[in-house]
Amino acid sequence: MTTGFDLTIEEQLAILMSREVNDWETSACGALSFIPATAMLLGREMRAPNAEIIILGSRDYSPFVTGKDFHFHAQRGQLDLFFISAIEIDQHGNFNLHVIGDRDEPDVLMPGQYGTGMLYYAVPRIVMFRTEHTRRSFVDQVNYVSGAGTSPNGVSRRTREVKVITPMAKLNFNQESRIMELGSVHEGFSVDQVVENTGFNLGIRGEIDKTPQITEEEVHTLRTVVKSHMIDSETYPNEAANLIREP
Amino acid sequence: MYTMIQAGSMGVPFTSTLGYAGTDILERRPDDFKIIENPFDSQERTVVAKAMNPDVAIFHGLKGDRLGNVLVQKHGEELLLAQASRRVIVTVEEIVNSVDFEDSDGWFIPSIHVSAVVHASLGAHPTGVPGLYDADEDRINEYVKASGTDESFDKYLNRYVFEVGSHQQYLELVGLRPELEAVAR
Numbered sequence: 182m183t184t185g186f187d188l189t190i191e192e193q194l195a196i197l198m199s200r201e202v203n204d205w206e207t208s209a210c211g212a213l214s215f216i217p218a219t220a221m222l223l224g225r226e227m228r229a230p231n232a233e234i235i236i237l238g239s240r241d242y243s244p245f246v247t248g249k250d251f252h253f254h255a256q257r258g259q260l261d262l263f264f265i266s267a268i269e270i271d272q273h274g275n276f277n278l279h280v281i282g283d284r285d286e287p288d289v290l291m292p293g294q295y296g297t298g299m300l301y302y303a304v305p306r307i308v309m310f311r312t313e314h315t316r317r318s319f320v321d322q323v324n325y326v327s328g329a330g331t332s333p334n335g336v337s338r339r340t341r342e343v344k345v346i347t348p349m350a351k352l353n354f355n356q357e358s359r360i361m362e363l364g365s366v367h368e369g370f371s372v373d374q375v376v377e378n379t380g381f382n383l384g385i386r387g388e389i390d391k392t393p394q395i396t397e398e399e400v401h402t403l404r405t406v407v408k409s410h411m412i413d414s415e416t417y418p419n420e421a422a423n424l425i426r427e428p
Numbered sequence: 429m430y431t432m433i434q435a436g437s438m439g440v441p442f443t444s445t446l447g448y449a450g451t452d453i454l455e456r457r458p459d460d461f462k463i464i465e466n467p468f469d470s471q472e473r474t475v476v477a478k479a480m481n482p483d484v485a486i487f488h489g490l491k492g493d494r495l496g497n498v499l500v501q502k503h504g505e506e507l508l509l510a511q512a513s514r515r516v517i518v519t520v521e522e523i524v525n526s527v528d529f530e531d532s533d534g535w536f537i538p539s540i541h542v543s544a545v546v547h548a549s550l551g552a553h554p555t556g557v558p559g560l561y562d563a564d565e566d567r568i569n570e571y572v573k574a575s576g577t578d579e580s581f582d583k584y585l586n587r588y589v590f591e592v593g594s595h596q597q598y599l600e601l602v603g604l605r606p607e608l609e610a611v612a613r
Contacts, residue, residue, distance in 0.1 A: 247503055249430070256446045275450075284452070296430070299447030329450025333463060335473035336449040 186400045190312050190348055191216050191424040196399045197346050197367070197392065198264065199224035201308050202232050206261035209235035209251075209304075211295065215420040216310065217264035218242075222416070223407045227399060235260075241414045252296050255303040258339060263304040265297050269323040270309060272361050272381035274330020274343055274354045276301075277323035284325045294327040301328035306342045314347035316380040331359050350375045351392055355384070365390040404428040430505070432460060435479035436512030442476045449475055485513035488552045489534070490560075492520035496539030497527040501558065510541040519548040521560065533559075548595050553602065567602060 188196075194216050202208050202224025210217035218236045225232045236242035237251060245251045254260065267276035268291065278297060282288035301307060311318050332338045343354035345361065353364040362384040366372055372389050405428050411421035435443040444466075448454055454461045454475065466472040487509065489500040498518045500506045510516045518537075523545070529536045554567035574584035592598045 247505055249434070249505060249508070252430075279452075294451075294453070298451045298453060299445060302447030302449070326450065326452040326455075329448075331450055333449050333473070335465075335471065336463065336475070337446070337472055 186395065186397075187426065188395070188400070189424050189426065191219070191420075192400070192403060192426065193348060193367075193395070194310055194312065194346060195219035195223060196395050196403060197351070198308060198310060199227060199399070200393075201262060201306070201344065201346075202229045202234075203261065204229040205231050207233040207235065207259060208262040208264075209255075209260050210237065210264040211297070212238035214264065214266065215417040215424070216266075216312075217308075218417055219403070219407060219411065219421070219425070220264070222410060223399070223403050226402050226406055236416060239414075239416050242416060248296070252299065255296075255300050258303065260300075260304045262306040262308065263300050265301065265307060265309045265328070267309055267311060267318075267327075269318055269320050270311065270345055270361070271320050271323045271330075273322075273359060274361055275323045275326045276309060276328045276330075277325045278327040279325040282324065287324075298328045302332065302336075302338045302340055305339050307340055307344070309343065309345045311345070311347050314349040314375065314378050316378060319347075319378070320380040330354065330361075349378065352383070358384075360384050363389055365392040367392045368394050401428060429480075431477035432480035433505070433508055433512045435477060436481040437508045438479075440479060442478050444474045444476050447475065449473075480512065482509075482513040484515045484517065485509050486517045486519070488548070488557070489518045489520045489537075490557070491522050491524050491527050491531070491534070492518060492542075492545035492547070493524055493527040495526075496542040496545055497529075498537050498539075498542055498545060499527050499531050499534040500537060502535055504535075507535065507537050507541070510537055515543040516541055517544045517546060518542055519546045519551040521549050521551065521557065523547045550599055550604075551595070553599070564602070 198217060198220035202221050208221050210221065214236065221232065221234045225234060234242050235244070245254070265276065267278055268281060269277040278294045279291055280287035280289070281291070341356060344364070345352040349370045350366045351364040352361050355362050363375060366375055366389055368391065372385065376383060404425055408421050408425045412418045431443055431445045448461065449463055460478050462476055463473050464476055466474050487500070487506050489498045491499040498520060527536065550561065554564040554571060556563040571584065574580045588598065588601065592601060
């Protein structure tokens with residue numbers, strides 16, 4: 182980023198993702214989700230004071246007794262937005278949370294998708310994110326389909342909007358063509374750079390928007406109110422202390 | 429997998445779940461998951477998961493008593509797993525005279541779902557028990573590294589499982605850390 186704020190990747194992504202949190206809606210993330218947790222808390226401060234926030238595994242932001250309660254909540258249609266972190270994302274909106282490398286002889290076998298293959302159908306709005314924008318993460322075809330971009334005929338799906346946010350750009354999943362397209366490019370990067378670092382055709386037609394600039398207010402709010410709240414409420418306190426800079 | 433245990437705990441042959449259609453989970457496990465027509469609405473199809481009823485479930489808890497009642501960590505799915513399984517072995521940090529149904533340190537599982545209780549303080553090692561002891565990161569890393577090949581994993585199993593005569597010997601082998609010793613009874 183060239184915005185002069187000297188943002189960490191986590192800060193940058195959290196700010197961009199915070200803009201997806203809508204007032205009066207229920208937004209959620211899983212466990213081990215510092216970036217989306219930060220995004221939701223910032224979103225609430227900036228633009229969505231009445232947002233319902235669910236951060237699984239947290240003390241103050243998880244109203245569920247077990248994981249099952251959360252999953253059933255989603256299946257009943259009571260979530261509006263869910264954040265998904267993926268290892269690989271492909272042109273067809275599939276994501277991989279299972280393996281690094283070959284699916285039969287993986288270099289690393291990951292814990293799996295813990296319900297995201299269901300949430301990817303059950304939640305109307307999905308925001309995926311990745312801390313790197315590279316050809317190894319944005320691939321033609323994921324090595325393992327943990328979540329499917331396209332549904333077989335007749336299978337009910339609530340999901341109607343899928344976005345991907347990376348350190349370089351925002352991608353939108355075209356719901357008609359079922360193809361991932363370049364939505365906007367962040368400040369400091371060019372369309373060419375995004376194309377060069379993406380392993381599939383981004384469906385570029387005409388001029389591509391620039392992502393609205395990160396504002397001083399967003400950065401300041403993140404580094405003051407949100408950071409101290411996360412530490413005080415023990416919501417990823419160590420990550421907040423280390424990965425969100427001092428104001 | 430969760431859905432399979434869920435069906436197993438309910439005593440029904442399968443149960444329906446949203447999502448998963450189009451994933452490799454279904455593609456790889458055609459005997460466990462299928463897409464079927466909703467019998468109540470021919471316009472809709474749904475994924476169903478076959479019930480799983482494990483022969484044996486083994487999990488670790490906080491307390492157990494002489495009747496087989498146990499107290500397990502909160503927020504887990506142990507009760508569901510116990511209900512789905514034919515035999516249930518629970519290792520516990522502590523044997524007490526009577527596990528209190530109201531004990532707020534954990535969740536109560538009644539003995540009707542339990543086959544055996546085994547006293548094993550530090551029994552979660554190398555993972556931890558929140559509030560009692562943390563995961564042993566060095567040993568976890570050793571485990572993860574060993575899991576890379578069959579050969580190294582066999583070696584790990586021999587060293588820490590097959591060639592160890594008792595739980596006490598295991599604890600001596602891994603070297604009790606001071607904070608663990610405080611918990612061990």
